[in-house]
Amino acid sequence: MYFFKIIMKKMAEKKHLINEERKIVIKMKNEGHTYREIARFFNKTSAGIFKIITVYKNDGRLSTAPKSGRSKVTNVRIIKE
Numbered sequence: 001m002y003f004f005k006i007i008m009k010k011m012a013e014k015k016h017l018i019n020e021e022r023k024i025v026i027k028m029k030n031e032g033h034t035y036r037e038i039a040r041f042f043n044k045t046s047a048g049i050f051k052i053i054t055v056y057k058n059d060g061r062l063s064t065a066p067k068s069g070r071s072k073v074t075n076v077r078i079i080k081e
Contacts, residue, residue, distance in 0.1 A: 017042065017052070022062040025052050 039046040
C-alpha cells in the first residue's frame with residue numbers, strides 16, 4: 001500500500017488517470033475494495049472509477065477510446081516581410 005501512496009502524491013494535480021494508475025484501479029477492485037474507497041484513494045468520483053472498470057471488463061482496454069473529429073495539426077508558418 002506504500003507504493004500506492006507514492007503514486008497518489010504524484011498524481012494530485014492531474015485530471016485523467018494514466019494507464020499505470022488504471023491498472024492499479026483494476027487491481028484494487030479485484031482485491032475487494034469498493035468503488036467509493038478507490039475513488040477516495042485517487043481523488044476521483046466513484047462514477048469515473050466505475051466507468052474505468054466497466055470499460056476494462058467489456059472491451060479489455062485500459063486506455064481511453066480514440067476521439068472523433070478533426071485532429072489538431074500545427075504547421076510552421078513563414079512570415080514574409
